[in-house]
Amino acid sequence: MNAMGSFTANRLADRVRRVAAIAAQYTNQVDAENRVPREAVEALKIEKLLSVMVPVELGGEGATTAEIADACAILGTACGSSAMIFAMHQIKMSSLVEHGMGSEWHRDLMARICAEQLVMGSATTEAGIGGNLRNSICHVEVTGDRFKLDKAASCISYAEISDAIMVTSRAHKDAAPTDQVMTVVMKDQYSLERTHEWNVLGMRGTRSEGFMFRSEGDACQILPQPFAEIAAESMLAQAHILWGALWWGIAADACARAQSFIRSEARRNPGQTPVGAPHLVKALGHLQMIKSNLLVAIDQYEMAKRDHDYLQSVGYGVAINLLKVTTSETILEIINECMNVCGLPGYRMDTPYSLGRHLRDAHSAQLMISNDRVKLNVAGMLAMTKPDTSLLG
Numbered sequence: 001m002n003a004m005g006s007f008t009a010n011r012l013a014d015r016v017r018r019v020a021a022i023a024a025q026y027t028n029q030v031d032a033e034n035r036v037p038r039e040a041v042e043a044l045k046i047e048k049l050l051s052v053m054v055p056v057e058l059g060g061e062g063a064t065t066a067e068i069a070d071a072c073a074i075l076g077t078a079c080g081s082s083a084m085i086f087a088m089h090q091i092k093m094s095s096l097v098e099h100g101m102g103s104e105w106h107r108d109l110m111a112r113i114c115a116e117q118l119v120m121g122s123a124t125t126e127a128g129i130g131g132n133l134r135n136s137i138c139h140v141e142v143t144g145d146r147f148k149l150d151k152a153a154s155c156i157s158y159a160e161i162s163d164a165i166m167v168t169s170r171a172h173k174d175a176a177p178t179d180q181v182m183t184v185v186m187k188d189q190y191s192l193e194r195t196h197e198w199n200v201l202g203m204r205g206t207r208s209e210g211f212m213f214r215s216e217g218d219a220c221q222i223l224p225q226p227f228a229e230i231a232a233e234s235m236l237a238q239a240h241i242l243w244g245a246l247w248w249g250i251a252a253d254a255c256a257r258a259q260s261f262i263r264s265e266a267r268r269n270p271g272q273t274p275v276g277a278p279h280l281v282k283a284l285g286h287l288q289m290i291k292s293n294l295l296v297a298i299d300q301y302e303m304a305k306r307d308h309d310y311l312q313s314v315g316y317g318v319a320i321n322l323l324k325v326t327t328s329e330t331i332l333e334i335i336n337e338c339m340n341v342c343g344l345p346g347y348r349m350d351t352p353y354s355l356g357r358h359l360r361d362a363h364s365a366q367l368m369i370s371n372d373r374v375k376l377n378v379a380g381m382l383a384m385t386k387p388d389t390s391l392l393g
């Protein structure tokens with residue numbers, strides 16, 4: 001049995017299912033009104049799910065990556081935007097948990113997150129840089145024990161409900177674009193001036209608007225490790241696994257809708273296999289493949305955390321990047337197959353088989369760090385690694 005089958009995972013999953021039931025009630029409203037799914041976020045706080053990753057010694061539950069991925073998948077079946085907000089918050093939490101335990105300020109913050117269920121936002125994307133996570137134009141200016149940090153942050157999700165934002169920048173004014181740090185800035189330490197509206201195809205509830213971000217605070221709020229290490233050791237893997245899990249959830253709900261369409265067709269015409277059934281078979285095959293990929297990736301990540309050389313290896317880098325590319329592209333194929341199963345009732349926006357929102361939300365997956373960028377990175381790594389021709393590794 002892998003980590004997904006543990007007892008804790010089941011208890012956590014029950015709490016997540018209660019949140020998902022609430023999120024599902026508001027999904028269409030959130031989409032139509034282009035607003036944050038505040039009911040789902042409130043429910044996450046009530047169930048104390050925002051602090052599950054924090055170690056027990058600081059008041060959290062020490063939830064595993066597998067348990068949190070499962071939570072993302074469950075939320076993904078109900079509301080893509082709520083699931084993405086939860087996943088992004090947890091990706092930020094992983095930077096704190098993996099890289100902030102040695103810093104008193106960050107430990108105190110984690111304890112506060114447990115007590116107050118604070119929401120953590122992210123500002124990595126920058127005007128002039130786009131999704132090139134490992135480059136910054138802006139820099140953090142440290143004078144004495146204080147910092148000043150301004151950033152043209154072209155995309156910050158759910159900023160209006162965030163209690164803190166974690167911001168990447170160059171380490172100082174003369175630092176190279178790749179010499180980056182990550183700073184945690186609390187709500188009362190920054191101002192946001194809106195530069196871009198969020199009127200988009202899908203994931204509308206994430207409200208990922210652009211802002212001119214200006215802040216000041218204490219220098220101890222800068223995470224001690226370079227961002228290069230944070231990205232390589234935890235953030236990339238956490239992002240690709242948790243995004244992948246919620247994207248899988250969106251596709252799984254599309255398959256569930258297609259399957260219920262097939263069942264209703266079969267009831268109407270007993271003895272006849274519904275004409276769209278082969279499309280569902282193909283969709284379910286792809287869905288199963290992504291699930292297997294995710295479970296393997298979770299096991300590999302747990303292994304990599306215990307083996308620093310493996311974590312830093314080219315082979316691991318290739319695997320975790322391929323997970324993102326494959327998942328984000330395959331969910332579109334799955335939902336398209338489901339649309340072929342359901343026909344017009346799937347295309348319509350007002351039936352139990354509607355798939356429009358799933359398809360629109362799923363389209364964001366390839367852009368969220370452009371697959372072109374990821375593929376170029378992987379292509380660069382291929383020259384340095386041997387072909388994988390063994391099933392057991």
Ligand SMILES: Cc1cc2nc3c(=O)[nH]c(=O)nc-3n(C[C@H](O)[C@H](O)[C@H](O)COP(=O)(O)OP(=O)(O)OC[C@H]3O[C@@H](n4cnc5c(N)ncnc54)[C@H](O)[C@@H]3O)c2cc1C
Nearest residue numbers: 122123124125130131155156157203367368369370372373
């Ligand atoms: C729902 C959603 C929520 C988000 N939330 C946040 C958030 O909270 N915080 C945050 O910081 N960001 C957030 N982002 C932004 C995200 O992380 C990426 O930064 C963003 O999607 C990249 O945008 P882009 O396509 O404009 O930029 P780019 O990555 O620059 O890509 C633009 C295009 O240029 C091409 N391209 C440019 N350079 C290269 C290259 N070197 N190699 C290959 N191709 C290249 C690509 O083909 C791509 O199509 C969010 C995005 C989405 C969709």
